Each structure stands twice: as structure tokens, then as C-alpha cells.
Amino acid sequence: MKTSSAQIDLFDDAPGYRETPRPAPRKRQATGPQHAGWDDEEAAQRLEQTGRFKILRKIEPRIVIPRAQSAFPNLAVLVDTETTGLNHAKDEVIEIGAVAFTYDDEGVIGDVVGVYSGLRQPSELIPAEITRLTGITDEMVAGLEIDFPALDALIEPADLVIAHNAAFDRPFCESLSRSFSAKAWACSVKEIPWADLGFEGNKLGYLIGQSGLFHEGHRATDDCHALLEVLAHPVGENGPPPFAALLRSSQKTRVQLYAENAPFDMKDHLKGRGYRWSDGSDGRPRAWWIEIDEELCDEEVRYLRTDIYGWEDAEPITSRLTAFDRYRA
Numbered sequence: 001m002k003t004s005s006a007q008i009d010l011f012d013d014a015p016g017y018r019e020t021p022r023p024a025p026r027k028r029q030a031t032g033p034q035h036a037g038w039d040d041e042e043a044a045q046r047l048e049q050t051g052r053f054k055i056l057r058k059i060e061p062r063i064v065i066p067r068a069q070s071a072f073p074n075l076a077v078l079v080d081t082e083t084t085g086l087n088h089a090k091d092e093v094i095e096i097g098a099v100a101f102t103y104d105d106e107g108v109i110g111d112v113v114g115v116y117s118g119l120r121q122p123s124e125l126i127p128a129e130i131t132r133l134t135g136i137t138d139e140m141v142a143g144l145e146i147d148f149p150a151l152d153a154l155i156e157p158a159d160l161v162i163a164h165n166a167a168f169d170r171p172f173c174e175s176l177s178r179s180f181s182a183k184a185w186a187c188s189v190k191e192i193p194w195a196d197l198g199f200e201g202n203k204l205g206y207l208i209g210q211s212g213l214f215h216e217g218h219r220a221t222d223d224c225h226a227l228l229e230v231l232a233h234p235v236g237e238n239g240p241p242p243f244a245a246l247l248r249s250s251q252k253t254r255v256q257l258y259a260e261n262a263p264f265d266m267k268d269h270l271k272g273r274g275y276r277w278s279d280g281s282d283g284r285p286r287a288w289w290i291e292i293d294e295e296l297c298d299e300e301v302r303y304l305r306t307d308i309y310g311w312e313d314a315e316p317i318t319s320r321l322t323a324f325d326r327y328r329a
Contacts, residue, residue, distance in 0.1 A: 044057070054212070055212065056209065056212055056213060056214040057212055057213055057214070058213070058214060058215065058216070059208070059213050059214065059215040059225060059226050059229050061112075061115075061225045062111070062112040062225075062228070063112070064112050064113065064114065064115055065111050065112070065113060066113065067102070067113040067114070067157075069111075070102040070110050070111040070113055071110070072102035072103055072104050072108075072109075072110030072111065073102070073104060073105070074102060074103050074104065074105070074159050074160075075100060075101075075102055075103075075113070075157055075158050075159050075160075076100070076101055076102075076103055076158060076159060076160040076161070076162055077098050077099065077100045077101075077114075077154060077155055077158045077160075077161050077162070078098065078099045078100075078101070078162050078163070078224040078227055078228055079096065079097070079098045079161060079162070079163050079169055079173060079180075079224065080096070080097045080098075080163065080164065080169065080220040080221070080223045080224050080227075081093050081095065081096050081097075081168075081169050081172045081173065081220060082094050082095040082096075082130075082134045082136060082219070082220050083130075083172055084122050084124070084126055084127060084130055085127065085130070086168070088168075088171035088172050088175060088329055089329075091172075092120070092122040092123065092124075093120055093122075093146075093172050093173075093175070093176055094119065094120055094121075094122055094126060094130075094134075094136055094141055095117075095118065095119050095120065095134070095136060095141075095219065095220045096116075096117075096118055096120075096146060096151070096173070096176065096220055097116070097117045097118075097219065097220030097221030097222070097223070097224045098114075098115070098116045098117075098151065098154055098155070098221070098224065099112060099114070099115050099221065099224040099225060099228055100112065100113050100114035100115070100154050100158065101113065101228060103243065103247070106244060107240065107241060107243050107244025107245075107246070107247040107248070108241070108243075108244075109228070109231065109232040109241065109243055112228070114154045115221065116147075116150055116151050116154050116221075117219075117220065117221040118144070118145075118146045118147055118150075118151065119136070119140060119141045119144045120141060120144055120145055120146050121138075121141040121142055121143060121144050121145070122141070125138055126138050126141070134218075134219070135218070135219070136219075146176060148176075148177055151176075151177060151179070152177055152179045155177070155179040155180060155183065156179050158183060159184065160183070160184050160185070160186055160247075160250060160323070161173075161180060161183045161184070161185050161186070162185070162186045162187075162188055162227075162231075162246070163185070163187060163188070163327075164187075164188045164189055164204055164223070164227055165187065165189050166185050166186065166187035166188075166189075166190075166326070166327040167187065167190075167327045170185055170327040170328060170329075171327075171328070171329035174328075174329070182324070183324070184250060184322070184323035184324050185250075185323055185324075185326060185327050186246050186247075186249065186250035186323060187326075187327060188227060188231065188242075188246055189202050191245070191246050191249035191250065192242050192245050192246050192249070193245065194207065194242075197235045197242060197245075198210075198235065198236070204223060204226065204227060204230070207227075207230045208226050208229075208230055211229070211230050211233045212233075213226070213229055213230070213233070230242065231243035231246065250323045251323070252293055252294065253293075253294040253320055253321065253322050254291050254292065254293060254294065254320070254321045254322075254326065255291070255292055255293075255294050255296075255297045255300075255318055255319070255320050255321070256289055256290070256291045256318065256319040256320075256321065257289060257290050257291075257292065257297070257300055257301070257304070257316050257317070257318055258278070258284070258285045258287040258288070258289045258316060258317040258318075258319075259275065259287055259288045259289065259304055259308055259316055260285050260286075260287040260316065260317055261287070262287065262288055262304075262308050262309070263308070263309075266307075266308050267288065269307065269308065270288040270308065271288075273290070273303070274290050275288040275289060275290045276288065276289060276290070277289075282329075285317055287317070291321075294320065297318065301316060301318075304316050
């Protein structure tokens with residue numbers, strides 16, 4: 001099979017850094033027909049200042065620069081997949097997009113230093129519903145395969161891999177390449193308190209619109225570019241970008257607690273506290289369970305002992321997870 005066409009910008013080894021500067025504001029280029037003396041950004045600001053208009057600004061992919069030219073010390077990669085279905089055990093990836101960017105320890109996003117986009121022909125025909133949702137047809141992927149050396153070159157240096165629903169994307173990505181398996185992963189759906197930041201939902205479309213942006217593409221790489229701008233967009237006036245919250249969350253250890261053999265009549269109490277039911281089909285204990293920050297573990301164990309089991313020596317099953325473990329299948 002021949003290799004699909006792919007946009008790929010690789011990077012040099014990162015140099016040493018003395019200081020991490022903040023990125024300069026990016027100038028927006030005017031698009032469409034222009035008139036003498038016309039400034040579209042000034043016009044947009046004037047409309048917004050009336051209080052009667054909200055302006056959405058089109059997302060333009062950032063310029064890709066060599067890794068060595070970015071003064072930001074860390075590297076993350078946004079990934080998105082399109083697949084033939086929802087089951088990673090039997091369905092297949094038909095497209096993967098990835099955007100690599102640099103950032104500092106405070107969660108300020110720097111530069112885009114690599115982009116990859118590739119289509120892949122699955123072993124069976126693409127379901128009609130998937131074509132309707134993604135726009136990807138059997139003709140588009142015929143004879144194409146992922147360029148794994150190019151994709152791995154983007155992923156292997158990364159400090160963090162991010163997906164907007166990592167529990168879905170991570171298993172599919174790991175089925176494609178081992179490069180994804182040893183990485184720390186973060187989920188921009190679950191690990192950012194979007195409601196606390198004033199957003200009405202966590203779907204990418206909501207986040208883009210409420211950030212004052214829009215994009216015309218809905219393919220894998222297009223969505224990566226769009227998510228990058230949402231993560232980099234300050235919340236409120238001079239507020240931190242959402243990526244700062246995601247970075248902090250990814251560095252925490254989380255604990256899964258399983259209330260195995262909890263009395264049946266306690267199920268409503270557990271549900272009310274945020275516990276979910278696991279039927280054991282995925283290899284986890286068959287029990288009510290919850291995932292919490294590590295510092296809350298002792299308090300939660302006390303709750304189970306006193307309010308659920310009524311037994312001081314009860315030892316609920318616990319499993320500690322870091323970003324290297326979370327969102328695995």
C-alpha cells in the first residue's frame with residue numbers, strides 16, 4: 001500500500017533555556033476583499049463595543065516553526081482520530097491528526113512545531129453513518145496508510161499527549177503505534193473545569209464558539225488546531241488559559257476507589273456521592289467506584305467505613321493512577 005499524503009514538520013533537538021518569554025500577540029491577517037482604510041479587526045471591536053454584537057473570529061492554523069527556534073522548554077501533542085466505530089477492540093482508525101506545540105511550566109502555550117495528518121484504509125468498508133459524520137469516504141482512503149515514521153517522530157519527544165476525550169482516543173492510538181503507550185496523557189474534556197470557567201458545555205463546538213472563534217473544517221487535524229486555540233485563549237480579562245488547568249491536573253495522582261460488596265441498600269447513597277457502577281466486563285472489580293484526587297483518599301475511605309460498610313477495619317480496593325496510566329483501555 002502506498003503512503004498517504006501527509007503534512008509534517010519535524011523539529012530539531014531543543015536547546016538549553018535561560019528564560020521562558022511570553023508569546024507576543026499574534027497579528028491577525030485580513031482575509032477577503034479589502035477597501036482602502038478598512039481594518040476588519042477595528043470594525044469587529046467597534047461592533048462588540050456596542051453590546052449588540054458578538055463577533056466570531058476564524059481560526060487560522062499557526063505557522064509551524066522548527067523546534068529549535070521555540071524558546072519554550074516543554075512539548076505537547078494534540079491528537080484526534082476518526083474511526084469506523086466506537087469499539088477499539090474491533091473498529092479501526094481511518095484518520096489521525098496531530099499538532100505538536102511547546103509550552104512553559106506555568107501552562108503558557110508557545111509555538112506550533114509540528115503537524116501530521118494521515119488517512120488510512122480500513123480492512124472493511126467505512127459504515128455510511130461514519131461517512132456522514134466525518135465526510136471520509138472509501139474513495140478518499142483507498143490504498144492509503146499512516147506514515148508511522150513521521151507520526152512517531154512527532155510523538156516520541158512529547159512530554160504530554162492531549163485528546164478531547166482521551167478515554168476514546170488513547171486505546172485507538174495505542175493500537176496504531178507503541179509510541180503512544182509510554183506517554184503521559186491528558187483529557188481536555190474531563191480535566192478542565194469548563195463550567196467553572198463559564199462555559200456551557202465541554203463539546204468542542206461549544207468551546208470554540210464561546211471562545212469567540214469558529215472553524216470551517218471538522219477533520220482530525222482541523223479539530224486539533226481548533227482545540228489548541230481554545231486551550232490558549234485566556235478566560236475573562238487577563239485570566240489564565242484553560243491549558244494551565246489541564247497541565248496542573250495532568251500532574252496529579254488520582255485514586256480509584258471500589259466499594260466492593262457494598263450493601264445493596266446503600267447504592268443510592270453511593271450514586272449521590274458520585275460513584276459509578278462497574279459490571280466487571282472491562283477487567284475492573286464488579287463494584288461501585290469513584291475516581292478522586294489522591295489527597296482526598298483518606299477522607300473517602302473513612303466515608304466508606306462509617307457510612308457504607310459500618311465497619312472500621314474495612315479496606316476498599318484502591319488503584320492509584322498517574323497521567324501515564326489514565327485513559328488506557
